[in-house]
Amino acid sequence: SQQGEEDPQALSIQEGENATMNCSYKTSINNLQWYRQNSGRGLVHLILIRSNEREKHSGRLRVTLDTSKKSSSLLITASRAADTASYFCATDYNTNAGKSTFGDGTTLTVKP
Amino acid sequence: SQTIHQWPATLVQPVGSPLSLECTVEGTSNPNLYWYRQAAGRGLQLLFYSVGIGQISSEVPQNLSASRPQDRQFILSSKKLLLSDSGFYLCAWRQETSYEQYFGPGTRLTVT
Numbered sequence: 001s002q003q004g005e006e007d008p009q010a011l012s013i014q015e016g017e018n019a020t021m022n023c024s025y026k027t028s029i030n031n032l033q034w035y036r037q038n039s040g041r042g043l044v045h046l047i048l049i050r051s052n053e054r055e056k057h058s059g060r061l062r063v064t065l066d067t068s069k070k071s072s073s074l075l076i077t078a079s080r081a082a083d084t085a086s087y088f089c090a091t092d093y094n095t096n097a098g099k100s101t102f103g104d105g106t107t108l109t110v111k112p
Numbered sequence: 113s114q115t116i117h118q119w120p121a122t123l124v125q126p127v128g129s130p131l132s133l134e135c136t137v138e139g140t141s142n143p144n145l146y147w148y149r150q151a152a153g154r155g156l157q158l159l160f161y162s163v164g165i166g167q168i169s170s171e172v173p174q175n176l177s178a179s180r181p182q183d184r185q186f187i188l189s190s191k192k193l194l195l196s197d198s199g200f201y202l203c204a205w206r207q208e209t210s211y212e213q214y215f216g217p218g219t220r221l222t223v224t
Contacts, residue, residue: 004155031211042202042215043156088155090213098144098206099171100213102155 004032004089004103012109019076021106023089024069032065032072033090033100043088046074081112114139118203118216125223131176131190133219135203138184143205145186146213147178150200162186163208198223 007022023032031050035043049056049065049072056063062075076083086107090100115138125131137143144163148156158171160178168178175194179187186203203216 033211033213040200040218040220042217043204043213045212045214048211092211098211098213099158099161100211101158102148104153104155107153 004091004101006087006089006103006106008106009104010107010109012111013079015079015081015110015112017079017110019079019083019108019110021074021087021108023072023074023103025072025089025091026070027093028067029091029093031092032063033092034061034063034072034074035088035090035102037086037088037105039085046087076108079108079110081110084108084110114205114214116203116205116214116216118201118219120219121217122220123222125193125221127195127223128192131188131193131197131221133188133201133203133221135186135188135216136184137205140184140205140207142183142208144208145180146204146206147186147188148202148204150202150218152200156202160188193223195223197221 004023004025033048034046036046037043047058047063049063060077065072086105088102088105090102092100117136146161147159150156162168162180176190201219204213206213
């Protein structure tokens, strides 16, 4: 079964609003990553947070990790229409081969 | 800089026909390589990964096979396609010492 499960499945907001997506996982992880996928394209790596980190920032992105609750959240501030995409969390359970387990993603629509 | 190529971009094949999808990486050496399949609206399912030439690990039993004839070449094959093989196939690579994966543009396979 998949480690990461995103919530909500779909999110629709207005440009300028913040978007929050959540990811839950089941077993201990070494790190958690967030990826973005534009429709019909490959995934693009956004940010990685290690199991000993609680929060990480990159531009308009903020990721938190709560290992006690086995959950992570991705916050996109001041969203833009260009942020419209699907967002996936990926958990790493085998560091030797980097076998990341991906959730089903959250589809974000930002309306101009 | 590193680049990953996948081809073809789209493919329509009849049931029972063979398949060969190719992925090549430029600008790095000894990468870990991955084949994923993505069903519509879903996350990524890891099919195969490779940590070196000739070293292939299969994640799920299926109608597909993979080979790594050269350090930066990863091939996904099938002798006889099934309808259930339809999907979006993504190749990815990562450095052995890193967790971030870099994805190719994908191949949209439709089996008719």
